[in-house]
Amino acid sequence: MFTQPPVPLGERVEFLSDAYLNTVETFVGGLQGSWPNFSVSLRCANPPAHISSEVVGYTLDFRGSGVTLTRSATNEANLSQDLDYNAALWLHSIVKNDNEASAARREREYRRLFGIQSKKSDQTDMPKPVQQALDAIGDHMARRTVDNPDITHKIASFGxxxxxxxxxxxxxxxxxxxxxxxxxxxxxxxxxxxxxxxxxxxxxxxxxxxxxxxxxxxxxxxxxxxxxxxxxxxxxxxxxxxxxxxxxxxxxxxxxxxxxxxxxxxxxxxxxxxxxxxxxxxxxxxxxxxxxxxxxxxxxxxxxxxxxxxxxxxxxxxxxxxxxxxxxxxxxxxxxxxxxxxxxxxxxxxxxxxxxxxxxxxxxxxxxxxxxxxxxxxxxxxxxxDAFGKSGYEGADFERMGYAARSGFAQSGPLPQWSR
Ligand SMILES: O=C(O)CCC(=O)C(=O)O
Ligand SMILES: [Fe+2]
Incomplete structure (x- = not known):
């Protein structure tokens, strides 16, 4: 028997695609808590063309008992970050839950690789409940986010x-x-x-x-x-x-x-x-x-x-x-x-x-x-x-066949159709 991934394949999304932001929105809609007024914003330059031709980002507003998502970045947030799209994708791929030491080292290695300074104020100014909520959102999304399928784009942006x-x-x-x-x-x-x-x-x-x-x-x-x-x-x-x-x-x-x-x-x-x-x-x-x-x-x-x-x-x-x-x-x-x-x-x-x-x-x-x-x-x-080795008595594993096709596992040229 093969191990089932923790999140169904159909819930996987591409970083900062519409599907990604929809998933964040649904998740924050279900968060219970009481928050001091605080907002965080992420702006990503250089997204791959199939995501957008412009800078992409989002803002999360924590206010009272609710959290709202805005599908654009702002400099007015209490904490705003500007990152390259691929660097941000990797930083957002880190699962922290039950994995603290490893997560901290991953973050240090990725920041070092991408030349991103660690801002001391990131940690100190953040109200604890907001930090906890952001960690929960982060883990939820990290387990669902696939890598950027645009290989040419990654090669260029990583130099x-x-x-x-x-x-x-x-x-x-x-x-x-x-x-x-x-x-x-x-x-x-x-x-x-x-x-x-x-x-x-x-x-x-x-x-x-x-x-x-x-x-x-x-x-x-x-x-x-x-x-x-x-x-x-x-x-x-x-x-x-x-x-x-x-x-x-x-x-x-x-x-x-x-x-x-x-x-x-x-x-x-x-x-x-x-x-x-x-x-x-x-x-x-x-x-x-x-x-x-x-x-x-x-x-x-x-x-x-x-x-x-x-x-x-x-x-x-x-x-x-x-x-x-x-x-x-x-x-x-x-x-x-x-x-x-x-x-x-x-x-x-x-x-x-x-x-x-x-x-x-x-x-x-x-x-x-x-x-x-x-x-x-x-x-x-x-x-x-993938579908290899997973056929049952009624054919192949069609969920995996569909996933692999959507992910472009068998393609060399055109990009897969994740977010459309
Ligand atoms: O250890 C080496 O220097 C060569 C190892 C090697 O041939 C390999 O990993 O394929
Ligand atoms: Fe070898």
Whole structure:
């Protein structure tokens, strides 16, 4: 049996669409309370064209026992925020309920990524009942809000065009300054726990991370990486594997060269387009002496497994400091080099695939609490939102077929029709 997402698929909405604002309106209409007069306003620049050609936003007025929604932003509110649409979407995708520490870290990481200063006055001036109501509205909406389906728009607004060009040209890219030292420290610590007590000669990997704690959910939902994954392997892509590698001195984890399509899995000839991609997080430095990955630029065009006996000649070392993420088209030939200095190199490897590929790891029975503390993007990555493997005796899962079609999971060009 697969886990049912906490919110019916039909209730999912796109950020700041009419359907989104209708949902907020209905929710605030049902809120019970007594509020001091206070208003909050959000204005978002640069929405995708299918949402609006103008700046979008809304204002919530708390007054006495009622809350009203106005479908435009104002500078007159007690608290007003101006944000880029995609940045605001991610900040509004954070579920806080039962998830405080993780939510706080997500917020810090997203603000850092999008260069948004945290306003001290946000917290201090807000009357407590208003804050509580806003948190409730926030969680209600975060569990319902899908990602922006306009991939071109996301690439432009996140400044990722060079990365997309790299994928076309060499098959790999490096995202610099993609996560904080604090986040790296937390992951290193937790990875060490997962790797502890391995028998001598045991694997250098710890896998199935989504079943090992909420830290790994946070990493999986990285705005740049999900955008790049969607660029390479399509909307509605799946999590194929999530694992950490801890490499010690002298250890050679990947001798020679391989493609991540692997001789055991994806049949030759490989398709012209990418079907699987890996994002490798440098939780520690990946400099020359730390045993960095080596890659053969452009080798994805061979569209086959690495022939036996191929050496690392002609490869490039992916050297990157802690906080960077390397990502490649999985058909690209790569390998690694031994660490030559004392210490350990910890890395996180998140692999995403097209939604009709069978992932190595299985998350269809994931703990419902995990879905409940995340936006719908996580449910899609766990293969819960598509119709595969869910037919009954009277046909396919038509709710999921409809959802996938509406979400554009099978489309590459025109945008899906969410909000119309
Ligand atoms: O750890 C490395 O440097 C390479 C890992 C690798 O080949 C992979 O994650 O696919
Ligand atoms: Fe690999």
């Amino acid at each position: 990722l065009q060079q990365c997309a060009d790299d994928f076309e040209e060499t098959g790999y890219t490096v995202f610099h300054d993609a996560f904080s030292d604090d986040f790296a420290d937390a992951m290193r610590e937790e990875a060490a726990r997962n790797h502890a007590g391995r028998p001598e000669g045991g694997s250098f990997r710890a896998t199935m991370l989504l079943k090992r704690g909420s830290l790994w959910e946070e990493a999986l939902l990285h705005p740049w990486i999900l955008t790049a994954a969607e660029y390479l392997v399509g909307r509605g892509c799946l999590l194929y594997q999530t694992d950490t590698i801890v490499k010690t001195t002298g250890q050679e984890t990947h001798p020679g060269l391989h493609s991540d399509y692997a001789a055991s899995r994806i049949t030759e000839p490989f398709p012209e387009f990418c079907i699987l991609t890996v994002a490798v997080w440098a939780i520690d430095d990946f400099l020359s002496e730390h045993g960095p990955t080596v890659i053969k630029p452009g080798s994805f065009r061979e569209r086959r497994q690495v022939p036996a006996g191929t050496t690392q000649e002609g490869t490039t070392r992916i050297e990157m400091p802690q906080g960077s993420i390397a990502m490649w088209n999985g058909a690209t030939w790569h390998g690694s080099t031994p660490r030559t200095v004392a210490g350990k190199r910890t890395s996180l490897h998140n692999t995403y695939c097209r939604n009709y590929i069978r992932p190595l790891e299985q998350y269809q029975d994931i703990d419902p609490a995990i879905l409940s503390r995340n936006p719908p993007m996580l449910s899609s990555l766990c293969a819960l939102d």
